[in-house]
Amino acid sequence: MGSQRVELGFVEEDAAAWRLRSDQFPCKVGGRPAWLGEAGLPGPAELRCGVCGQPCAFLLQLYAPLPDRTDAFHRSLFLFGCRQPACYRPAGPAPGSLRVFRNQLPRKNDTYSYDPPPEEPPLKELPCVNLQLKCGAQLCRVCGCLGPKTCSRCHKAHYCSKDHQVLDWTAGHKASCSQADQLNIAIPDHKFLFPEYEIVREPEETDSSNINEKKQEDLEKNEESTPADETSESLDVNFLEAMAKHETQDDKIFQKFKERISLEPEQVIRYCRDGGGPIWISGKNIPQEADIPNCSCSGKRIFEFQVMPQLLSHLKVDSLVESIDWGTLAIYTCDENCNLGSHYTEEFIWKQDISSSV
Ligand SMILES: [Zn+2]
Ligand SMILES: [Zn+2]
Ligand SMILES: [Zn+2]
Ligand SMILES: [Zn+2]
Incomplete structure (x- = not known):
């Protein structure tokens, strides 16, 4: 490595x-x-x-x-x-x-x-939600995966599953089903997609001197800080804090993990x-x-x-x-x-x- x-x-x-x-x-x-x-x-x-x-x-x-x-x-x-x-x-x-x-x-x-x-x-701006592949395959209105099931009323809305048909029906298809030409415009928010x-x-830069500097800084910070009870901070901070308090043999591995990501803490x-x-x-x-x-x-x-x-x-x-x-x-x-x-x-x-x- x-x-x-x-x-x-x-x-x-x-x-x-x-x-x-x-x-x-x-x-x-x-x-x-x-x-x-x-x-x-x-x-x-x-x-x-x-x-x-x-x-x-x-x-x-x-x-x-x-x-x-x-x-x-x-x-x-x-x-x-x-x-x-x-x-x-x-x-x-x-x-x-x-x-x-x-x-x-x-x-x-x-x-x-x-x-x-x-x-x-x-x-020409294309519709942002594309529910049909070039080959003609229809995609589920909720999740965008293959949609072999069809709404039995309008025969135009496609779904991957009963679950998603129900979700779409209650979220708005109940109202838009009869206006089949509106289908692709009237896609409600199903609260399903991320x-x-x-x-x-971008390539990772691994300058070890930087990592060490950063590590020193982090250590100093950790010494000063007490566990914060503000909930507004980002998840990363909470999670790093929680881990930092957890004194086990995992510490070394976690320490290495933290060091490696410290230069680019936003990496996903x-x-x-x-x-x-x-x-x-x-x-x-x-x-x-x-x-x-x-x-x-x-x-x-x-x-x-x-x-x-x-x-x-x-x-x-x-x-x-x-x-x-x-x-x-x-x-x-x-x-x-x-x-x-x-x-x-x-x-x-x-x-x-x-x-x-x-
Ligand atoms: Zn689906
Ligand atoms: Zn293989
Ligand atoms: Zn599950
Ligand atoms: Zn329908």
Whole structure:
């Protein structure tokens, strides 16, 4: 570890809507997925939470092409998660409440131009909610995933599931069903999607002298400060404070974690497919090699990126009762980067929690 190049991802709150569309090959959080390939999308069964059975919501996607692979000139990873906090409780292999899919396309394909996408906004503003793929497949009005079910009255509104049909009906389709031409304009807020942001990426700078300086500063700060009872501070601060108080053998690992992120505390993603491995947040629940299952092609899976706890504060999932929570999510993908029929291939997530006592 250490010498591998890590790319960091940060949340950009003010991205123009057109930059988050499929033909821009975006990295983004929340909203509806900007699907890459149109064939073999994960269906309602694959996107159902393995714990509670409800449809998972789109969490984030990363554009991660492999330049030396002609069949992966375009390549994206799509992460989904359940909206129910209780479904996140067990640590370790994600219990079906988190799902990740990989999809890739050659440069020459039926959906996208051979040339790079334009860097200027389109002259004609397209509708921001696109519920139909170019190939004609219809997407769910609530979640933007495949919608094989249709409203039995208007036959124009599509859904992934009964759950989402009910959600849309009560949120507004009941009123707009008879005005079928208004359908795509009249999409109510179902309070199901996570807020949408662009993810911008930049290389991590690891200047060790900076880290040490920063560490010293942090130590001094920690000595002075008493636990604050203001609730307005960001989640990161609360969470760092809580961890700092927790004196166990995890401390060393957490200290390292904190040091590594201290220069760029806003990072939400750490990407490193070339052998770097994730940085763990605690000593508990670190997977052994045998804990990472092989891909369906029987190839080994390798670490590709991790989602940091800082993302939680952007998802607006904080609640007084129980919130969606993780310490870090480590995503492992097929080392061979297999291309089994250009479908969306499910990959593997390992969830590590901050600490049991927090
Ligand atoms: Zn669930
Ligand atoms: Zn849906
Ligand atoms: Zn209808
Ligand atoms: Zn594979």
